Structures are given as C-alpha cells and as structure tokens.
Ligand SMILES: O=C(O)CCC(=O)C(=O)O
C-alpha cells in the first residue's frame with residue numbers, strides 16, 4: 001500500500017475536501033482485496049448489516065437504493081480477513097494525517113457495488129447520516145475495478161466541505177436535490193475522479209459528492225470505510241446502530257465501544 005502522504009497532498013485535501021491516491025494498492029494487494037471482498041459478500045449473503053437485513057433510516061426508498069448500489073456494511077465484523085484490510089492502522093494513520101486528528105475509530109465499512117446499468121449516486125453528504133457530528137469524519141473509497149466516466153466514478157465539488165452543514169438531503173432519485181439545500185453549489189464545476197483499479201480516494205464526509213450512472217454491462221466494485229474521530233459522541237441518530245444500542249445510549253455519550261467502533265489508529269498508543 002502506498003501510505004505516504006506529502007504535505008502538499010494534505011494541503012490539497014484540506015483545500016478541496018478530497019484527494020485521489022493513484023496506485024494505492026499494488027497488483028498483488030488488489031488481487032487480495034478483490035478476493036477478500038468476494039469472500040465477505042459470500043459470508044454476508046443478502047443482509048446489509050451483520051445483524052439485519054436493512055439499515056432502516058438510511059434507506060428511505062430501498063428498492064431504488066438497490067439500483068444505485070449493492071451495499072454491504074461492516075463486513076469487518078464477520079470476516080477477519082476483511083478486518084485486517086480495511087481496519088489497517090496504516091489507513092487510520094493516513095486519515096489522522098489528512099484530518100489533523102489524533103485518533104480514529106471505524107464508523108462503518110461499506111462495500112459499494114454499482115451494478116451493471118446501475119443508476120447514478122445522487123449528490124450528497126455523508127456525515128449527516130451518521131450518529132455523531134464531526135467536521136473531520138473522513139472516508140476511504142478503494143476502486144476494485146477501474147472506475148471510469150462511463151461506469152460510475154466519483155465526482156466532488158471542491159471546497160464544498162467548508163460550507164456545508166449537517167443538513168442532509170439524502171440519496172434520492174432526484175440527482176440534484178442538493179441544490180434545494182445548498183443553492184450556492186449550482187455554479188460550481190465538479191471534479192471527476194476516475195481511478196484505475198487499486199487507486200483510492202479519501203473524502204471529507206461534509207464534501208458534496210456523487211457518482212455517475214453505470215453505463216456498462218459490468219459491475220463497478222468499491223470497498224470503502226468511514227472513519228470517526230476518536231472522542232466523538234452520540235448525536236441521537238440511529239443510522240446503522242441497532243435498536244438495542246440506541247436504547248442504551250444517551251445523547252453526548254462517547255462512541256467508544258470496541259466491538260462496534262474499534263480504534264483503528266491513535267497517535268497516543
Ligand atoms: O460509490 C458510490 O457510488 C458512492 C460513494 C459514496 O458516496 C461514498 O463513499 O461516500
């Protein structure tokens with residue numbers, strides 16, 4: 001893995017809210033990530049989460065969502081091989097360097113497979129979905145197939161993370177509904193982020209982003225993970241937490257349960 005980050009890459013991430021790392025994985029690593037994803041999907045079966053079929057509040061219109069991507073969350077929980085890959089402390093260190101933070105926990109990993117002929121991923125923010133508020137939540141998105149302008153690569157609105165709030169338009173069938181909440185982005189020219197298989201991006205969860213339709217007969221596979229700064233607290237939103245977990249939490253409680261949100265990297269340890 002190419003885990004070194006230069007100061008200019010860190011500066012670009014802070015300025016734009018995203019960064020692409022070409023050839024993050026070498027050929028052998030890419031092969032391993034693909035095989036581990038296939039293994040994880042087979043273990044998981046049809047459930048989106050380890051303990052249940054759907055995400056509840058995340059998917060208001062599940063049948064439409066399924067045409068945007070096949071989504072499987074927290075694969076690390078039921079496959080130790082996936083845990084080794086996606087919760088690698090080296091990735092956690094990169095996230096800390098990019099966000100200028102001291103430690104990170106896993107919020108959730110997520111396989112996102114845009115199926116052949118899949119619909120586009122509407123412009124959205126990530127952080128407002130989640131059960132904590134933090135301006136430095138960061139996701140990694142690893143391309144396991146070439147992600148192209150034709151099969152649904154990512155697009156970002158540079159600098160948008162500096163202006164957005166926790167207001168969430170969600171991922172709906174209306175590709176541009178973000179402009180109802182943030183009309184100032186109507187005039188921004190987005191950056192496309194095509195990536196060769198094995199390349200990756202990091203993005204701030206408050207950066208406005210989307211992905212195109214998959215106009216090919218092949219799936220577009222990506223493995224992603226959302227990282228939460230260590231010390232984040234519960235904001236009252238359920239997101240991927242179970243009813244039981246939510247019942248046991250009060251707003252303001254630390255989200256530091258190692259079985260749910262393991263510490264991936266800390267500068268202090
Ligand atoms: O892969 C996609 O289509 C969308 C990815 C995304 O929104 C994310 O990783 O936050």
Ligand SMILES: [Fe+2]
Pocket residue numbers: 124125126209
């Ligand atoms: Fe997203």
